[in-house]
Amino acid sequence: MNTKQIDNEFVAHSYGRLPLEIVSGKGSLCYDENGKEYIDLGSGIAVNTFGFSDAEWVEAVKAQLDAYAHTSNYYYTSPCAKLAQMLCEATGMKKVFFSNSGGEANECMIKAARRYSFQKYGKGRHTIITLKNSFHGRTITTLSATGQDSFHTEFDPFTEGFVYAEANNFDDVVRLTEENNVCGIMMEVVQGEGGVYVLTKEFVEKVAALCNDKDILLMIDEVQTGNGRTGELYGYMNYNVQPDIISTAKGLGGGLPIGATMFGEKCKDTYTPGSHGSTFGGNPISAAAACNVFSRLTPELLEGVKQRNEIIVNALKDLDGVEEISGMGLMLGIKCKKEAKEIMLGCLEKGLLVLTAKDKVRLLPPLNIDIETLNKGLNILTEVISR
Numbered sequence: 376m377n378t379k380q381i382d383n384e385f386v387a388h389s390y391g392r393l394p395l396e397i398v399s400g401k402g403s404l405c406y407d408e409n410g411k412e413y414i415d416l417g418s419g420i421a422v423n424t425f426g427f428s429d430a431e432w433v434e435a436v437k438a439q440l441d442a443y444a445h446t447s448n449y450y451y452t453s454p455c456a457k458l459a460q461m462l463c464e465a466t467g468m469k470k471v472f473f474s475n476s477g478g479e480a481n482e483c484m485i486k487a488a489r490r491y492s493f494q495k496y497g498k499g500r501h502t503i504i505t506l507k508n509s510f511h512g513r514t515i516t517t518l519s520a521t522g523q524d525s526f527h528t529e530f531d532p533f534t535e536g537f538v539y540a541e542a543n544n545f546d547d548v549v550r551l552t553e554e555n556n557v558c559g560i561m562m563e564v565v566q567g568e569g570g571v572y573v574l575t576k577e578f579v580e581k582v583a584a585l586c587n588d589k590d591i592l593l594m595i596d597e598v599q600t601g602n603g604r605t606g607e608l609y610g611y612m613n614y615n616v617q618p619d620i621i622s623t624a625k626g627l628g629g630g631l632p633i634g635a636t637m638f639g640e641k642c643k644d645t646y647t648p649g650s651h652g653s654t655f656g657g658n659p660i661s662a663a664a665a666c667n668v669f670s671r672l673t674p675e676l677l678e679g680v681k682q683r684n685e686i687i688v689n690a691l692k693d694l695d696g697v698e699e700i701s702g703m704g705l706m707l708g709i710k711c712k713k714e715a716k717e718i719m720l721g722c723l724e725k726g727l728l729v730l731t732a733k734d735k736v737r738l739l740p741p742l743n744i745d746i747e748t749l750n751k752g753l754n755i756l757t758e759v760i761s762r
């Protein structure tokens with residue numbers, strides 16, 4: 376049996392796989408088993424920050440592999456400590472907890488919000504407001520936080536304590552804070568899985584002010600929007616707000632699994648020894664990979680993200696088949712006249728990898744994709760959209 380047959384037989388069918396096996400990759404290009412080349416504008420869903428097998432990243436990972444791969448959290452390790460310091464210095468946050476995925480980073484964020492409120496106000500002030508159309512993960516609790524019914528089918532019962540406000544509707548948030556005993560408001564500033572839907576400046580800043588007034592924690596899910604994706608280091612930096620807790624994952628490790636939850640002044644000491652943990656959290660290999668990625672998210676790199684955004688938007692905005700473009704930086708959603716899935720399959724055939732989100736084509740290219748490759752990819756996309 377070939378890979379596709381073995382996979383179909385033995386891997387749980389939780390993914391609708393596309394008919395492509397990737398066997399190697401370099402930068403923004405990858406190859407299938409027949410040597411056919413693909414331009415990758417999806418980055419493994421915003422994970423491969425510098426594309427496939429980036430030379431500097433590979434060096435950093437190999438050096439750590441040669442030193443040691445794992446130990447337990449009973450001991451100090453340098454990549455984990457260094458990464459935490461870098462994250463705090465860049466964001467003004469005070470402490471970091473490391474895990475292995477976005478879902479886990481969000482679990483940690485939710486637990487911290489509940490504990491902060493419990494320690495200060497006692498039992499019962501535990502409701503978290505999230506937004507309709509959000510996505511926060513696949514664990515039972517992060518599914519509970521996710522404001523989309525389509526993810527909930529047949530997994531009842533869920534963790535209680537979540538209520539959902541309409542995105543960009545501040546009055547709805549106010550109403551929910553009045554009707555519930557709220558400890559936190561959790562949101563993505565650009566709803567990725569929800570169709571690359573951008574929260575307005577007015578909404579985010581009003582919510583932040585409300586949080587500040589009522590000692591409600593502002594919890595920003597930067598799993599997809601983080602680590603340079605929107606053209607700022609973190610998505611919230613496009614707004615005039617300072618979160619109390621930030622979760623991130625996806626692009627942080629540049630291809631290795633790592634999640635991080637960062638705590639501001641209010642809840643920097645909410646977790647005490649033994650109150651939370653993760654066997655692999657802060658794993659030296661993943662942390663070394665993340666140190667490499669994070670140290671390269673320079674102002675010049677971020678400027679390049681904005682530049683590439685303009686190239687993409689300019690190439691697509693006046694096309695007949697394009698109805699709307701949303702997003703920020705290199706996180707873009709394109710609503711087309713044709714179905715997103717049809718466009719994705721058309722692109723695949725022509726050697727271009729794009730993603731979808733709801734009814735949109737979604738682009739999440741490597742942050743350093745070279746302009747020539749990007750333009751080649753956009754030519755294919757334009758052709759598929761227009762034909």
Ligand SMILES: *Cc1c(COP(=O)(O)O)cnc(C)c1O
Pocket residue numbers: 475476477478479481510511512513563567568596597598599600624625
């Ligand atoms: C992908 C994603 C998650 C879940 O991350 P996993 O690593 O798959 O657990 C959570 N929140 C947002 C905003 C995401 O995009």
